[in-house]
Amino acid sequence: MRFLRTHNGEGRSSTIDVFLLHTMADSFAVQSALTERPTHSAVLIGAGYIGIEMADALTQRGLEVTLLSRSQTVLPAVDPTLGALVAEELRRHGVRVQTGVSAARIDRITDRSGSGLTVADSVGSRHAADIVVVSVGVRPATALAQSAGVLVGTTGAICVNRHMETSVPDIFAAGDCVETYHQLLGGYSYLSLGTVAHKQGRIAGENAIGGRREFAGTLGTQSLKVFDLTVARTGLLEHEAKRAGFDPMKVVIEASDHKAYYPGAVPLHILMTGDRATGRLLGAEIVGHRRAEISKRIDIVATALFRDASVEDLNDMDLSYTPPYSSPWDPIQIAAQAWTAARVKAVKSHDESF
Amino acid sequence: MRFLRTHNGEGRSSTIDVFLLHTMADSFAVQSALTERPTHSAVLIGAGYIGIEMADALTQRGLEVTLLSRSQTVLPAVDPTLGALVAEELRRHGVRVQTGVSAARIDRITDRSGSGLTVADSVGSRHAADIVVVSVGVRPATALAQSAGVLVGTTGAICVNRHMETSVPDIFAAGDCVETYHQLLGGYSYLSLGTVAHKQGRIAGENAIGGRREFAGTLGTQSLKVFDLTVARTGLLEHEAKRAGFDPMKVVIEASDHKAYYPGAVPLHILMTGDRATGRLLGAEIVGHRRAEISKRIDIVATALFRDASVEDLNDMDLSYTPPYSSPWDPIQIAAQAWTAARVKAVKSHDESF
Numbered sequence: 001m002r003f004l005r006t007h008n009g010e011g012r013s014s015t016i017d018v019f020l021l022h023t024m025a026d027s028f029a030v031q032s033a034l035t036e037r038p039t040h041s042a043v044l045i046g047a048g049y050i051g052i053e054m055a056d057a058l059t060q061r062g063l064e065v066t067l068l069s070r071s072q073t074v075l076p077a078v079d080p081t082l083g084a085l086v087a088e089e090l091r092r093h094g095v096r097v098q099t100g101v102s103a104a105r106i107d108r109i110t111d112r113s114g115s116g117l118t119v120a121d122s123v124g125s126r127h128a129a130d131i132v133v134v135s136v137g138v139r140p141a142t143a144l145a146q147s148a149g150v151l152v153g154t155t156g157a158i159c160v161n162r163h164m165e166t167s168v169p170d171i172f173a174a175g176d177c178v179e180t181y182h183q184l185l186g187g188y189s190y191l192s193l194g195t196v197a198h199k200q201g202r203i204a205g206e207n208a209i210g211g212r213r214e215f216a217g218t219l220g221t222q223s224l225k226v227f228d229l230t231v232a233r234t235g236l237l238e239h240e241a242k243r244a245g246f247d248p249m250k251v252v253i254e255a256s257d258h259k260a261y262y263p264g265a266v267p268l269h270i271l272m273t274g275d276r277a278t279g280r281l282l283g284a285e286i287v288g289h290r291r292a293e294i295s296k297r298i299d300i301v302a303t304a305l306f307r308d309a310s311v312e313d314l315n316d317m318d319l320s321y322t323p324p325y326s327s328p329w330d331p332i333q334i335a336a337q338a339w340t341a342a343r344v345k346a347v348k349s350h351d352e353s354f
Numbered sequence: 355m356r357f358l359r360t361h362n363g364e365g366r367s368s369t370i371d372v373f374l375l376h377t378m379a380d381s382f383a384v385q386s387a388l389t390e391r392p393t394h395s396a397v398l399i400g401a402g403y404i405g406i407e408m409a410d411a412l413t414q415r416g417l418e419v420t421l422l423s424r425s426q427t428v429l430p431a432v433d434p435t436l437g438a439l440v441a442e443e444l445r446r447h448g449v450r451v452q453t454g455v456s457a458a459r460i461d462r463i464t465d466r467s468g469s470g471l472t473v474a475d476s477v478g479s480r481h482a483a484d485i486v487v488v489s490v491g492v493r494p495a496t497a498l499a500q501s502a503g504v505l506v507g508t509t510g511a512i513c514v515n516r517h518m519e520t521s522v523p524d525i526f527a528a529g530d531c532v533e534t535y536h537q538l539l540g541g542y543s544y545l546s547l548g549t550v551a552h553k554q555g556r557i558a559g560e561n562a563i564g565g566r567r568e569f570a571g572t573l574g575t576q577s578l579k580v581f582d583l584t585v586a587r588t589g590l591l592e593h594e595a596k597r598a599g600f601d602p603m604k605v606v607i608e609a610s611d612h613k614a615y616y617p618g619a620v621p622l623h624i625l626m627t628g629d630r631a632t633g634r635l636l637g638a639e640i641v642g643h644r645r646a647e648i649s650k651r652i653d654i655v656a657t658a659l660f661r662d663a664s665v666e667d668l669n670d671m672d673l674s675y676t677p678p679y680s681s682p683w684d685p686i687q688i689a690a691q692a693w694t695a696a697r698v699k700a701v702k703s704h705d706e707s708f
Contacts, residue, residue, distance in 0.1 A: 183672070195675045198682040216670035223674035232674050295679040296650035299671075300657050306671045307661030316570035317653075317660045318537070320577035320586050321549045325649040328552040 017117060018106060018132045021050055033131055034061060042066070043119045043129040045103045047074035050135035052086065052226050055095045058133075059227075066096040066127045068103055068119070077222060078233050079271050081252055082287045089229045098125070106132055138192050140177045153179045155190035162214045164204035172208050174200035183217030184236055184282065184305065185244050191218055219283075221302045223295040230290045232298035235283020235305050241273060249276040249346065251338045255331040257292035262323040266292050270335040272301075274311040276343060281311045284335065293325065300332055311339045371471055372460060372486045375404055387485055394418060397473045397483040399457045401428035404489035406440065406580050409449045412487075413581075420450040420481045422457055422473070431576060432587050433625050435606055436641045443583045452479070460486055492546050494531045507533045509544035516568045518558035526562050528554035537571030538590055538636065538659065539598050545572055573637075575656045577649040584644045586652035589637020589659050595627060603630040603700065605692045609685040611646035616677040620646050624689040626655075628665040630697060635665045638689065647679065654686055665693045 019030050033039055042058050044051045047069030055067045067074065067090065073083035074090065074097060087097050101121040109116050109128075119127045140157035142150075151159045151167035157179045164172045175197035179188040196218050203213045223232035241248035250273040256265040268288035274281050284301040286294045304314055314336035321328050329337070373384050387393055396412050398405045401423030409421050421428065421444060427437035428444065428451060441451050455475040463470050463482075473481045494511035496504075505513045505521035511533045518526045529551035533542040550572050557567045577586035595602035604627040610619040622642035628635050638655040640648045658668055668690035675682050683691070 193675075194682045195672065199670070199672075217672070219672040221672045221674045223676045223679060225676060225678045230679070234672070234674070290678070291645070293647040293650040295674045295676065296647040296654060299673045299684070300650060300653045302672055302674065303654050303657040303663075304661070306667070307658070307663060309657075309661060313660070316553070318549060318553075318571070318573040318575045318588070318656055319653045320575045320588070320649045320656065321547075322577045322579060322649065324579045324644070325577060325584070328548045330653070 017130065019134065021054070021133060021135050022138070030131070030133065034058075034063075039130045040064060041129040042131045042133060043068065043103075043117070043127045045119065045132065045134045046136040047071070047097070047099075048077065048135065048137065049075070049222070049224050051133075052090070052224060054133050054135065055090055056093075056226050059093055059095055063130075064094070064096075066098065066119075066129065068101055068121060068127070069097065069099045070102045072100050074099065075224070075231065077237075078231060078285045078287075079237060079250070079252075082231065082269060082271060082285050085269060085287045086226055086229065086231055089227050093227045096127075098127075101125070103134075138176060140190065140192075142177055145171070145173060145177065153188065155179055155188075157190045159188075162217075163207050163212065164200055164215060165207070170208075172204040174204040181215055181217040183219055185240075191220060193218065193220075193222065195221070216306070219302050219305050221298065223298060225290055228290055229287060230292065230294035231285075231287050232295050233283065233285040234298050234302040235273065235281070237283070238273060241275075241282050246280075246282060247276040248273050248282055249339070249343060251335065251342050253331075253335045253338045255334045256327070257288060257331065258325050259323040259327055264291070264324075268292055268294065268297075268331050270331055272311065272335040272339045274339055274343070276346060279310045279312060279343070281305055281309050281314065284332070297330070297332055300330075311336050311343075315340070371484065373488065375408070375487060375489050376492070384485070384487065388412075388415060388417075393484045395483040396420070396485045396487060397422065397457075397471070397481045399473065399486065399488045400490040401425070401451075401453075402431065402489065402491065403429070403576070403578050405487075406444070406578065408487050408489065409444055410447075410580050413447055413449055417484075418448070418450075420452065420473075420483065422455055422475060422481070423451065423453045424456045426454050428453065429578070429585065431591075432585060432639045432641075433591060433604070436585065436623060436625060436639050439623060439641045440580055440583065440585055443581050447581045450481075452481075455479070457488075492530060494544065494546075496531055499525070499527060499531065507542065509533055509542075511544045513542075516571075517561050517566065518554055518569060519561070524562075526558040528558040535569055535571040537573055539594075545574060547572070547574075547576065549575070570660070573656050573659050575652060577652060579644055582644055583641060584646065584648035585639075585641050586649050587637065587639040588652050588656040589635070590627065591637070592627060595629075595636050600634075600636060601630045602627050602636055603693070603697060605689065605696050607685075607689045607692045609688045610681070611642060611685065612679050613677040613681055618645070618678075622646055622648065622651075622685045624685055626665065626689040626693045628693055628697070630700060633664045633666060633694075633697070635659055635663050635668065638686070651684070651686055654684075665690050665697075669694070 041064040043066045045068050055065050058065050073080045074087045075083045090097050105120040145158050153159045158173045160178045164174050166173050176192040180191045203215050206213050219234050221234040238248050252271045266289035271285040273283045315333050319330045395418040397420045399422050409419050412419050427434045428441045429437045444451050459474040499512050507513045512527045514532045518528050520527050530546040534545045557569050560567050573588050575588040592602050606625045620643035625639040627637045669687050673684045
């Protein structure tokens with residue numbers, strides 16, 4: 001984005017109306033803007049977790065919200081099939097979702113009725129708003145570490161081993177500033193998640209006082225509430241799995257969260273990915289109603305991944321059942337069965353082609 | 355229970371008002387009783403899953419409900435500490451819970467205002483009601499199998515191996531009539547659960563047509579909704595673990611289901627059991643609000659058990675986090691941390707005593 005004129009903390013204007021979201025103070029600044037003066041509309045730049053959560057929160061506070069997404073759908077952290085369901089939920093609640101566009105420029109317009117902002121996007125449209133919130137990702141803060149001679153990797157984050165040791169003896173690092181060990185990739189990537197930071201911090205602390213604990217690794221497990229939906233994922237997206245040398249095959253199923261005869265059943269959309277060659281479980285993504293225990297359902301898959309399970313193992317697992325909450329086969333298991341059936345079919349058609 | 359005079363299906367009375375719950379037809383008979391004549395009160399004999407679900411359902415239909423429990427609390431399938439929370443929830447919704455009593459006798463009383471029943475309990479109290487529902491457990495139906503010469507075990511259920519083969523070639527058995535392989539016990543027990551029956555049926559079917567699939571085993575995972583609570587368990591109770599030769603140690607913790615600053619956080623009570631000597635995870639039980647994703651939280655533990663995890667493994671697992679649904683450490687992990695701390699303390703005090 002070029003020509004972004006942010007007034008955030010620059011003191012060039014008495015009215016702060018373009019916000020970056022990084023610290024708690026940033027979020028209090030948004031709060032102040034909403035309470036201290038009439039604020040009717042917002043343009044949100046970036047449709048990742050933070051942008052989507054802001055769209056939810058600001059809509060619920062009565063603002064008209066426009067969300068600009070650079071990718072072809074929202075939430076690139078999930079498969080586009082499921083991202084489309086999230087975009088639908090946003091639109092259902094009145095959010096103007098613009099996909100495939102980035103913000104090119106923000107201008108302040110002042111006329112007799114007061115002042116406002118317009119965001120010009122990359123396809124030439126202009127979006128007016130009282131405030132603009134920018135959430136386009138984070139970069140690791142490594143200046144202090146680099147000044148101490150600590151090695152930084154290609155991602156720009158600090159290199160650590162699984163003991164959270166940096167390249168300099170007795171200097172440990174953890175959290176959003178480090179490259180994180182990924183259990184499925186068997187290597188390091190950059191991933192800023194609170195859960196990971198907590199685990200790494202604990203390990204760095206223990207090892208700094210003489211311990212020898214190892215970080216088990218991330219699986220990229222994440223969840224998000226957006227209006228009445230929950231979106232959750234764990235493991236690898238298809239393109240990530242391919243890049244890591246797997247032979248990913250995915251299925252998407254729809255199943256009720258619990259027995260339909262018990263009131264309140266809602267549909268879940270589950271995408272499951274496994275390795276075609278070995279049957280190894282590689283990941284899952286779920287979208288459905290926020291009451292459908294989705295965040296903990298994804299954790300069932302995360303737990304199975306943590307222990308190197310196959311897709312078929314999911315099917316053998318003794319999961320709980322009572323009609324208000326599940327079915328004798330949990331939706332996770334129905335997805336596993338669909339995956340196994342699809343794999344058999346794929347192998348058959350492969351055999352027939354020879 | 356002696357002298358139980360059930361009119362269920364005996365045709366001795368035009369009014370059926372004592373019910374056993376076994377088949378769908380039994381449940382339709384209860385439905386009819388409630389809709390076809392004024393029914394104001396019920397005595398439920400047995401405080402296991404079925405008795406408690408009936409107490410919930412009949413109370414919600416406006417009946418006054420008395421629940422008789424033979425054990426000192428309700429729901430003997432969970433630890434008494436958590437059973438007490440279930441009893442509290444029942445009482446909070448107006449159920450008269452009588453513990454430590456069994457039903458001794460049911461009598462019909464007819465006077466000018468109509469007819470009713472009284473249940474005399476083992477401590478000499480009498481409980482009047484329009485209907486009585488008896489749910490005191492099930493026995494395997496093995497007559498057909500025995501007539502075919504199939505072996506039955508000490509539990510009274512059919513002996514099968516993990517391929518669901520009986521002692522007679524080409525005769526397979528599955529479900530509530532068989533002894534079930536328990537993964538943690540490494541042996542067989544009797545356990546009538548729908549999830550297990552589904553899995554076994556699938557395996558028996560596949561093997562009957564030439565397959566060679568093995569039943570992975572149960573972990574005794576179960577869940578239950580009672581009014582606004584969910585109760586769920588997986589793995590072994592303390593006394594089961596002891597009998598199986600483990601050295602069980604348990605902790606009970608209370609934690610919020612999600613970040614307290616996000617509206618709607620509710621407390622969860624988690625009991626976690628592990629083997630003191632080896633650190634192996636043995637089971638967990640959770641009680642808390644029905645919106646707290648408890649049934650799928652217990653499934654996280656069930657999945658870890660399925661893959662022979664240790665208690666500490668739970669702590670290393672990459673579970674999802676977003677403020678509406680969890681904390682950076684899920685309550686399950688907070689319980690695992692408490693268990694690990696308690697174990698360190700136990701080992702220390704053991705060392706000091708030498």
